[in-house]
Amino acid sequence: MEKKTWKITLADGSVLEDLQLNGNNFISARRVQEEDFGGGKLDHVIIDGPDGEHEEHDNMALVQITEVNADYWFVLREYSEQEIWMAKVNSNMEYIAMMADIDLEEV
Numbered sequence: 001m002e003k004k005t006w007k008i009t010l011a012d013g014s015v016l017e018d019l020q021l022n023g024n025n026f027i028s029a030r031r032v033q034e035e036d037f038g039g040g041k042l043d044h045v046i047i048d049g050p051d052g053e054h055e056e057h058d059n060m061a062l063v064q065i066t067e068v069n070a071d072y073w074f075v076l077r078e079y080s081e082q083e084i085w086m087a088k089v090n091s092n093m094e095y096i097a098m099m100a101d102i103d104l105e106e107v
Contacts (some may be wrong), residue, residue: 003020003081004020004049004050004051005017005018005019005020005050005053006019006020006021006026006047006048006049007019007046007047008026008045008046008047008050008076009041009045009046009050010037010041010042010044010045010086011041011042011044011045012039013039014033014036014041016028016030016032016036018060020029022073023051024075024077025074025075026073026074026075026076027068027071027073028072028073028074029070029071029072030072031072032065032072032074034062034065035066037062037076041107042059042060042061042076043058043059043060044056044057044058045057045058045060045076057076057078059076059078059079059084060076060077060079061077061078061079062074062075062076063075063076063077063078067088088098097107
């Protein structure tokens, strides 16, 4: 039986290929580290599956990476609309505090 593999293309164009899928865990025979997903690389993610599946996701997060035997299992998820909204609110609040010279840690 032929192995079905997935490919993930990150926002910077880097590609993770020959991935297996088990539930929501992608499995890589090559070493995968948190640094591979940092620096805005999860702002836009394309996932291509073996049977022509094609998904595009914005604002993803790395949930975990686990080393199992010689493989690396990792999980990605999309930030919810509420999480994105809260990040924007916090950013706006910090900006206003900075402009008004207010230390939010003292409030």
